[in-house]
Amino acid sequence: MTIKPVIRVQANDFDIAREIELATAGHPEIGAVVTFSGICRDDGGSLAALELEHYPGMAERAINEIALQAAERWPLQAITAIHRYGRVTPGENIVLVLAASAHRQAAFDGAAFLMDFLKSKAPFWKKLIARDGSDGGWVDAKESDDEALQRWSAAEGFERS
């Protein structure tokens, strides 16, 4: 199946309900939609905002490649990935990933795969802006995020309909 992933890198917020509507419209074979939204945490009240930097051009391309890999691996009818850039305050959305399929497991796996790869393979960086306005430094990459990728190259796990 050829699907055309919807990939957007934007400063503005997104509307999850609208993205689900767009992704499922005209696909009466879709029975399962999984969305992941990543939200800016407040780090116990110490964080004023995140400043999200990205590599324009490469970011869209990298996410699109990840989405196409997901579409090859699972029978997905729709994939959407939206990542914001610029300043994001606690409680605001950072990222949306959506995977739709006839069956639930493909939708869950597709969305989890997309997020794992997006976390450490798409060119985005987060800087912390502290409550007092000071630069809180760049967020360090987590080893656990790299480890998260490894399960997708190991045995497939749960391939059920």
Next chain:
Amino acid sequence: MTIKPVIRVQANDFDIAREIELATAGHPEIGAVVTFSGICRDDGGSLAALELEHYPGMAERAINEIALQAAERWPLQAITAIHRYGRVTPGENIVLVLAASAHRQAAFDGAAFLMDFLKSKAPFWKKLIARDGSDGGWVDAKESDDEALQRWSAAEGFERS
């Protein structure tokens, strides 16, 4: 942590964006929200509708128990599960499951666990209504749905933050 799952069994449709808003409001520690929506497929055009029957009282109770189990197993800040009953036509929502956590893996696992248990442990049944108005019979339980539950009692898999 004590969380109070939001469980609803209702005839009407639900609004995913609104449910995410309700689930995350007042929880600045939430960084990840996973939603699963189950949608009525059209079975290649042959299906006019599903008639969803449930066991009132027991349905809510069974889903609530599953949600509390999920909350014990993963660090979740919010859980929502809404299941519709009555007539649902292709393209319409049947079920919503939402799990929110500080970290993505707990949110993904919590939502997948809820769906797996809801599928074969919550007292709902689906009858097919064919295009010509005739009774298409009751949907058979799938063995794969029972198998899906087994992974949750096996070794835990991917417990990362």
Next chain:
Amino acid sequence: MTIFEQAPNTSSTNRPVKLVYFAWVRERIGVPQEEIALPSSVVTVRDLLHWLKERGEGYEHALQFPEVIRVALDHEHAEHDEPLGDAREIGLFPPMTGG
């Protein structure tokens, strides 16, 4: 609907229970629920299924393969070898197909 008078083997009865049926179990038995006085010989879930099966054609059709029937005692899933205990509402239904 109360059908105390129709129940066979009622020589020594327990308190009445409410039986509720769903999906094709309901369709085949022909009523969504009924009050029934169980004989004291009916102790476990399995006893109940086999005893009910003898009550007529609809029951026979619904409970032809009793092992596939799921049972809830006062809204809690119960295995077939569990005693009915003092359950007041007993639900009988096919394997669930929600979600």
Next chain:
Amino acid sequence: MTIFEQAPNTSSTNRPVKLVYFAWVRERIGVPQEEIALPSSVVTVRDLLHWLKERGEGYEHALQFPEVIRVALDHEHAEHDEPLGDAREIGLFPPMTGG
């Protein structure tokens, strides 16, 4: 900003490339991007990182641990032992922290 004239070891140069920097690599080097003519001795990604590191204090600070720097050739991730080939735009950045 074009800084052909500042580049050391330019005795035999290749075509100029555009270098783009992100996050703390950008902050430490002090410019978001620059055009640079690479000497022909710079063949692989690793060669580039070590050569750049010698260009001044900012570069030294940014590329102190070259092994952690991620590199993209014309928007594609590249390993450190890969040749630069005919890449026109080379991105240098820390490990990514999106999502």
